[in-house]
Amino acid sequence: xxxxxxxxxxxxxxxxxxxxxxxxxxxxxxxxxxxxxxxxxxxxxxxxxxxxxxxxxxxxxxxxxxxxxxxxxxxxxxxxxxxxxxxxxxxxxxxxxxxxxxxxxxxxxxxxxxxxxxxxxxxxxxxxxxxxxxxxxxxxxxxxxxxxxxxxxxxxxxxxxxxxxxxxxxxxxxxxx
Amino acid sequence: xxxxxxxxxxxxxxxxxxxxxxxxxxxxxxxxxxxxxxxxxxxxxxxxxxxxxxxxxxxxxxxxxxxxxxxxxxxxxxxxxxxxxxxxxxxxxxxxxxxxxxxxxxxxxxxxxxxxxxxxxxxxxxxxxxxxxxxxxxxxxxxxxxxxxxxxxxxxxxxxxxxxxxxxxxxxxxxxxxxxxxxxxxxxxxxxxxxxxxxxxxxxxxxxxxxxxxxxxxxxxxxxxxxxxxxxxxxxxxxxxxxxxxxxxxxxxxxxxxxxxxxxxxxxxxxxxxxxxxxxxxxxxxxxxxxxxxxxxxxxxxxxxxxxxxxxxxxxxxxxxxxxxxxxxxxxxxxxxxxxxxxxxxxxxxxxxxxxxxxxxxxxxxxxxxxxxxxxxxxxxxxxxxxxxxxxxxxxxxxxxxxxxxxxxxxxxxxxxxxxxxxxxxxxxxxxxxxxxxxxxxxxxxxxxxxxxxxxxxxxxxxxxxxxxxxxxxxxxxxxxxxxxxxxxxxxxxxxxxxxxxxxxxxxxxxxxxxxxxxxxxxxxxxxxxxxxxxxxxxxxxxxxxxxxxxxxxxxxxxxxxxxxxxxxxxxxxxxxxxxxxxxxxxxxxxxxxxxxxxxxxxxxxxxxxxxxxxxxxxxxxxxxxxxxxxxxxxxxxxxxxxxxxxxxxxxxxxxxxxxxxxxxxxxxxxxxxxxxxxxxxxxxxxxxxxxxxxxxxxxxxxxxxxxxxxxxxxxxxxxxxxxxxxxxxxxxxxxxxxxxxxxxxxxxxxxxxxxxxxxxx
Numbered sequence: 001x002x003x004x005x006x007x008x009x010x011x012x013x014x015x016x017x018x019x020x021x022x023x024x025x026x027x028x029x030x031x032x033x034x035x036x037x038x039x040x041x042x043x044x045x046x047x048x049x050x051x052x053x054x055x056x057x058x059x060x061x062x063x064x065x066x067x068x069x070x071x072x073x074x075x076x077x078x079x080x081x082x083x084x085x086x087x088x089x090x091x092x093x094x095x096x097x098x099x100x101x102x103x104x105x106x107x108x109x110x111x112x113x114x115x116x117x118x119x120x121x122x123x124x125x126x127x128x129x130x131x132x133x134x135x136x137x138x139x140x141x142x143x144x145x146x147x148x149x150x151x152x153x154x155x156x157x158x159x160x161x162x163x164x165x166x167x168x169x170x171x172x173x174x175x176x177x
Numbered sequence: 178x179x180x181x182x183x184x185x186x187x188x189x190x191x192x193x194x195x196x197x198x199x200x201x202x203x204x205x206x207x208x209x210x211x212x213x214x215x216x217x218x219x220x221x222x223x224x225x226x227x228x229x230x231x232x233x234x235x236x237x238x239x240x241x242x243x244x245x246x247x248x249x250x251x252x253x254x255x256x257x258x259x260x261x262x263x264x265x266x267x268x269x270x271x272x273x274x275x276x277x278x279x280x281x282x283x284x285x286x287x288x289x290x291x292x293x294x295x296x297x298x299x300x301x302x303x304x305x306x307x308x309x310x311x312x313x314x315x316x317x318x319x320x321x322x323x324x325x326x327x328x329x330x331x332x333x334x335x336x337x338x339x340x341x342x343x344x345x346x347x348x349x350x351x352x353x354x355x356x357x358x359x360x361x362x363x364x365x366x367x368x369x370x371x372x373x374x375x376x377x378x379x380x381x382x383x384x385x386x387x388x389x390x391x392x393x394x395x396x397x398x399x400x401x402x403x404x405x406x407x408x409x410x411x412x413x414x415x416x417x418x419x420x421x422x423x424x425x426x427x428x429x430x431x432x433x434x435x436x437x438x439x440x441x442x443x444x445x446x447x448x449x450x451x452x453x454x455x456x457x458x459x460x461x462x463x464x465x466x467x468x469x470x471x472x473x474x475x476x477x478x479x480x481x482x483x484x485x486x487x488x489x490x491x492x493x494x495x496x497x498x499x500x501x502x503x504x505x506x507x508x509x510x511x512x513x514x515x516x517x518x519x520x521x522x523x524x525x526x527x528x529x530x531x532x533x534x535x536x537x538x539x540x541x542x543x544x545x546x547x548x549x550x551x552x553x554x555x556x557x558x559x560x561x562x563x564x565x566x567x568x569x570x571x572x573x574x575x576x577x578x579x580x581x582x583x584x585x586x587x588x589x590x591x592x593x594x595x596x597x598x599x600x601x602x603x604x605x606x607x608x609x610x611x612x613x614x615x616x617x618x619x620x621x622x623x624x625x626x627x628x629x630x631x632x633x634x635x636x637x638x639x640x641x642x643x644x645x646x647x648x649x650x651x652x653x654x655x656x657x658x659x660x661x662x663x664x665x666x667x668x669x670x671x672x673x674x675x676x677x678x679x680x681x682x683x684x685x686x687x688x689x690x691x692x693x694x695x696x697x698x699x700x701x702x703x704x705x706x707x708x709x710x711x712x713x714x715x716x717x718x719x720x721x722x723x724x725x726x727x728x729x730x731x732x733x734x735x736x737x738x739x740x741x742x743x744x745x746x747x748x749x750x751x752x753x754x755x756x757x758x759x760x761x762x763x764x765x766x767x768x769x770x771x772x773x774x775x776x777x778x779x780x781x782x783x784x785x786x787x788x789x790x791x792x793x794x795x796x797x798x799x800x801x802x803x804x805x806x807x808x809x810x811x812x813x814x815x816x817x818x819x820x821x822x823x824x825x826x827x828x829x830x831x832x833x834x835x836x837x838x839x840x841x842x843x844x845x846x847x848x849x850x851x852x853x854x855x856x857x858x859x860x861x862x863x864x865x866x867x868x869x870x871x872x873x874x875x876x877x878x879x880x881x882x883x884x885x886x887x888x889x890x891x892x893x894x895x896x897x898x899x900x901x902x903x904x905x906x907x908x909x910x911x912x913x914x915x916x917x918x919x920x921x922x923x924x925x926x927x928x929x930x931x932x933x934x935x936x937x938x939x
Contacts, residue, residue: 038296047295052207053200055419057370058452062852065370093200102198110194113819117648118197119370119419125198141860148858151851153370153420154648155826156819157862 022086027095035082042066042077053093053122064150067123068092074130093122108163116154124150128164184657184667188814193652202417205389206374210445217298219288219305221280224522224844225314228278235304241297246289251275252437260402264395265426268330269493274430282523283845284457289434314522314844318463318488325486325517332496339504339570343511348480352471354551360540361911364837365461367529371419374449375432377439386413388432391425391645392684397677399428400436413677418647423528424459426686456849459527462487464536468544476554478507478563484515490525497533502618503541504570507563522844531619531887542615542895568777576776576876579807583783586868587805591785600906608789611904617782617892621883622689627680628697629763630705634752636734638663641673644682644694650816655698662702664731688884696766696879704762712755713746720744772876780808780888784896790904795920799829805868809883817885821867824889830856832897833913
């Protein structure tokens with residue numbers, strides 16, 4: 001059963017005519033929204049849905065801080081126009097923990113100290129969730145390569161890789177008979 | 178007093194970790210307020226001149242635009258320069274946003290568009306029409322260094338070069354082995370992942386300011402003095418800072434603009450800079466250096482001269498310590514220094530992670546490597562042979578210096594003994610392998626700081642001080658110190674920081690936070706113990722009667738007589754018996770002036786680097802870094818290790834990637850985005866190993882801490898450059914070491930390079 005939440009907050013009066021209705025399921029909650037054609041998924045999440053866990057680092061698809069999962073695939077929310085995602089299922093960092101229990105990657109990021117300032121962290125974790133779903137990364141060098149769209153200025157990369165490896169190996173152990 | 182160390186000195190999880198991995202940690206540009214307005218900055222397109230006409234009519238006509246601020250309609254602010262000078266301002270006239278029609282540098286904020294949405298403000302900003310009158314600009318240090326000058330006024334807290342000693346010229350001329358070379362790096366921008374932002378919440382004339390800043394009280398002081406407000410009316414808060422590395426030391430212009438707009442409009446305003454605007458203020462200055470070193474036949478350093486000229490703005494004389502390190506890193510009796518500035522049409526440079534040290538140590542440690550090679554001595558052995566047992570700049574002993582242990586343990590872990598001396602002598606397939614190393618030094622500083630500790634009857638402890646956590650781990654180390662300080666589980670400690678209304682604290686910088694604020698927290702906790710003990714001893718039939726504080730163990734929320742756990746009381750029992758709800762202690766810690774006079778206090782690192790260079794492409798990969806650090810007492814092995822790793826990565830970035838490319842025609846940094854301004858991505862970083870050597874220092878700070886935030890970057894660029902030389906035979910003296918600089922040597926004869934970028938050959 002999905003909860004429903006309606007957001008119809010005016011941005012600027014004259015733009016109302018240009019608003020386009022869309023439906024977006026964000027972290028399991030269905031939203032009926034009216035968005036302007038130029039509003040990015042990132043600005044929609046941060047400014048209208050108050051989901052500021054998704055970060056804006058560059059607004060140009062260069063840093064990965066805005067990485068979210070759209071229909072289980074990792075995307076840069078800053079390069080995604082909200083109107084293009086009508087009907088999509090979006091998962092942000094706020095939607096990863098279940099019933100107050102952290103996602104294994106969230107736990108591993110804390111355990112391996114895979115961040116310092118924390119600003120790139122939501123994007124790193126969402127990206128890592130997407131990466132594990134893709135099933136493409138097995139070796140350390142593959143993790144490094146496939147996580148290279150997410151910049152970390154604090155330089156926590158070795159710990160980020162360790163955290164992902166940790167979860168990857170746990171997954172393998174669970175898969176064993 | 179029996180102090181049990183349960184948490185301090187161990188690897189503890191970051192206490193703010195859960196907030197950061199769930200997206201719950203809020204940063205400056207994320208706070209909400211009723212009817213919040215959004216400001217968008219318009220930046221100057223020219224580097225020098227005046228605004229002749231600024232037409233905002235089209236922008237104002239956009240529905241949703243509330244006001245556009247320019248120099249023509251700005252709010253009146255303070256008159257005197259001193260009112261704009263924050264705690265770390267260099268000498269000069271601080272930049273005043275929207276002050277008049279004069280343009281001092283490209284990217285200067287010239288208008289603020291305020292609208293009811295971010296998108297509207299952004300769109301309207303693009304409609305502003307500006308006519309400039311151009312004046313000639315100078316952004317080329319290679320040209321402007323002809324007019325370089327010794328800064329007439331020293332920057333507070335920054336030592337000018339020490340006096341020359343011995344006779345450099347004579348000793349250099351007589352030296353058997355000589356190295357003389359020029360070193361260069363361009364401007365570098367901090368680029369924390371979080372763009373600078375300020376959200377000013379206006380509440381009936383009172384302001385709550387969420388700012389990206391490393392010192393909330395520095396920001397508060399700036400706002401009150403510039404806008405003539407009372408401290409009671411301005412609260413600056415920044416519980417989470419998405420990196421800063423020095424960019425948040427001085428109040429940046431978005432703070433001024435957001436406060437001004439909020440005061441004028443009597444509404445809440447947020448101003449967030451775009452990524453390209455992150456290239457329109459503070460930066461590590463472009464610096465040109467000349468090193469001259471001489472050694473005798475025994476490989477002893479006999480002559481050293483270090484000269485540097487750095488860019489500054491036309492309106493302030495930014496200064497940092499670049500050349501002084503060379504006078505204390507090794508034993509040398511004939512030393513000469515020079516440090517000059519040249520005025521450029523850029524914003525004033527500022528402190529960026531270990532300001533000055535990675536610059537100066539890159540030149541020194543590259544030159545030492547060259548000299549060692551000339552003298553036929555292993556680079557590590559050369560450094561050991563010239564080890565400085567005291568600080569010859571000031572003729573003082575070190576409070577502690579375990580650099581020798583760093584050399585030994587680092588070399589062992591790295592496998593330095595496997596290095597074959599000749600360049601180009603190690604390879605695997607098409608990759609040339611190089612081993613390089615370097616020394617790094619940074620100051621072990623301590624500042625005055627105040628902290629308040631409170632304990633409740635339920636055993637919960639709160640420590641409060643105005644300091645910041647920019648990702649460094651302040652929350653966690655203060656929680657550890659308080660948990661051990663009062664003797665409670667760490668889960669029972671709350672750390673309140675980054676609020677200007679809290680007890681006075683220095684801004685977070687200079688690697689001094691742990692030593693300064695940590696010492697204050699420890700003092701406040703000691704006072705709490707005394708209070709607890711006195712209350713406990715005074716209780717009727719107290720099990721602690723006739724005991725001395727020294728015999729009491731504080732653990733797990735209890736006071737117990739040492740070796741007699743049956744005689745104990747819980748914190749709750751003590752407070753209830755005393756009839757008080759809580760106990761509060763506020764203490765100030767100050768550096769010991771005697772020690773400051775008598776001893777030199779520094780942290781040290783030995784950095785070892787392995788690089789692999791693709792012989793056909795000239796592509797350099799730093800495949801292994803080992804940093805062996807002597808930084809006194811390490812409070813948290815987890816967060817300290819991350820700090821050093823982060824510093825090493827920053828150093829690798831300096832060595833191989835970072836460079837703000839100036840287009841001298843326009844006087845503008847061209848690569849003002851993080852696709853073209855390169856910082857390492859995950860695939861660039863390979864194995865990193867951190868060693869903390871044992872170092873006991875009772876002088877640097879009362880808690881034995883020397884600081885770890887900056888030392889990791891110092892020396893790393895030189896270690897990598899030295900490894901590149903060892904791999905390829907090519908000595909690159911201008912950073913970053915990119916393929917084009919490595920390739921010519923690999924291809925055969927050295928091709929001529931752009932004159933202004935080329936380092937002098939020996």
